[in-house]
Amino acid sequence: MFFNSLTFAVFLPIVFVLYWFVFNKNKSSQNLLLILASYYFYSCWDWRFLFLLVFSTFLDYYTGIQIEKNKNEKIRKFWFWLSIGINLGFLGVFKYYNFFASSFATLLSDFGLKTSPFLLDVVLPVGISFYTFHGLSYVIDIYYKRIKAEYNFVDYSLFVSYFPLLVAGPIERATHLLPQVKVKRTFDYEKAKQGAYQFIWGLVKKVVIADTCATYANAIFDNYTQMNSWSLVLGAVYFAFQIYGDFSGYSDMALGMSKLFGMDLLRNFNYPYFSRDIAEFWRRWHISLSSWFRDYLYIPLGGSKGSKMKQVRNVFIIFVVSGFWHGANWTYLAWGFINALYFLPLLVLNKNRSNMEMVQLQWNFASAKEILHIFYTFALACLAWIFFRAKSITDAVLYIKRIFTEGNFSSQYLTNERYNYELLLMIALFVVVEWNYRFKEEPLSGKNSWLKVALAIAAIIALGTYSDYKEFIYFQF
Amino acid sequence: MKKFLLFILKISIVLVVVAIALDFGFTTIYKQSKNRGKIDYVFNSNARKYDVVILGSSRANNHFVSDLFEKQGLKTFNYGMSGGHLFEADLLLKLMIERKYQIKNVILEADLNLSNDQQSEGVSAKYLPYLHSSETVRKHFENEQDFNELYYIPFYRYLKFETKIGFRDMFKVATNEKTSVLNNKGYYSLGKTKGNMKNNIVNLNPLPHNKYYEEIKALCRANNIHFIAIMTPMCENVTGMNYFDKVHKAYPEIHNYENAVVENKYFSSCGHMNDEGARLFTNVIIHDFFKSKK
16 A cells, blocks of 8 residues: 555545544554554555564564663663564565575685575565664664653554554654654644645655656666667666655655644655755755664764774765665665765765755855755766666666767657656756755645645646556665 | 644645646647547548548558558558557547548458457547547447546546656647658558567457457448458467467458468568568558459
């Protein structure tokens, strides 16, 4: 059940009505309903993995309590590592085992040792990377005594399984979401209205921008050996907007619908393509994951403290791990590594925190420079996205090589029966809208909201892509 | 809460109003379309006169060279539609008759397409802009599974078939951008070998009474149109060529021409002749059905 499906269009209003009209007595009944709804939502993919979700929830709930209750450091440590080990173990088995097994076999065959590795025939449980990280942050925070353990299993389960964020985030923190789960929610008209606007805008990003860009990006990436330089450049740009529209659209829908239930989720995107350097880009892209890695990996490693060499090491570790989090493929590792390379000069020159505020332009030379920086950062991001999207590192390298060697920058007819340049106007329009509203979470609220909603609805039904349905990219992670 | 429910109601009203407005706008524009495809070329036309009208799928579209008929003084148009089934061919003929076309002969490619009486969604979608403007189109679709959604939900048809009749195509109609579909009097020639020169049709069986084939035959009879049904050629390497014997058994009036051209050099893919093959084949048809009568 996807957020942009007809079944979800039936599911959401039913849950909304039950939540505010039937299960509205106290926070326990509200939470119970949301848990049941979340488990139903999750079981629509594969009910068997529901057991994994419940087990993972129970594990962290129980170990959290044990860590808090025990004063003996050794026992605390035992429960802590048990939770970390099992959580990462699940992730390792379902997500990374086949990759490591086949990579190891390839390595052995390079040395003349032929092996046929035992590979698991299992699908990746949807959302496992997200709910595992929820649980991990919870247990780590209890171990370091930043938060208290949650003794109410229903409340804790809701923190892990809340359906708006269950399958593709944002990755929540116990410090942010649990306090909201612990109190009865009362209906707030302004918040719900804001949520509805954000949901609609998320839908625009998904079906109008992401899914339309996907048909072009796929036609170009899947046939890159026949594409001219212009098509290849456009392919990278289309993919950049596909993944942005797809993931930030999903996040907007998640944040928007959560507001309908009176709860705020962490903001996941803040107009990343208007960043002036890669450090700023990473403060604006998939914020909940970046901050997770910052708090639970980068800072424990020493963060920006210590020698420059140590800092460089830490940066490479978090970028490569972040790449690997996305999937068990060398292309994701390469993508993380490239981003670390981009980040390196900023770190060495102490410029990684130069652009903390959203860009503001005036009619002067400095602003022209800022625009150039925005284009430059976007170009770097696109170059890295090629590795993210390509089937292999070889494909990515050949793709980039072809951009510079093919030399033909003319229009080209693609396998999706469209010309390569046809989407540019729509993307330009989207960028203009986002630019004008970059200080807000979404562009629909405020002045002339009804006109903007009508235009958004018109865009969804008239410009959306429906026949060539695309799943949310981040569901596979 | 009351305020919010009112807000949702307003959004729902906006949604319906926008859908109705867009539906009206798209339909109005499609009603002006005359040169994007064969369906709008017929739907938005007045009476035409033809000696020969060719109907069928791509195996009609790529196999009957209209110019060769014209050279014999026969005013001809190839209305074969790539990917089309008999469902669409039948409706096209109904629309021609409704528009008082004077047609002497209909050549129907009737072979592989006899194996089903379903619509070909990619082609039939092109009729959908006219669903509310034509009783003929409405009746033709009314037994289809998704008829109610297509007919009653505003804009649903444009949304469902957005690659065929969506914004992009509507925009091209509005800007009067032509396609090449109507060039060469509807005949679309194929080049040298491109596709697979093998085909397996063992599991294909003609329906004993293909509804739309029978309708086309009946329409021709009722309108004094000479009806010529033809099985068109396949390449050399086909498993299950007895399919054509089965067709002949079920429909003895359909002429067997599946072996009129066989050599692979005359084919672009196994089921589609190239231009050279199509010319060879068309000459055989002209000789057998038109010259011999003169």
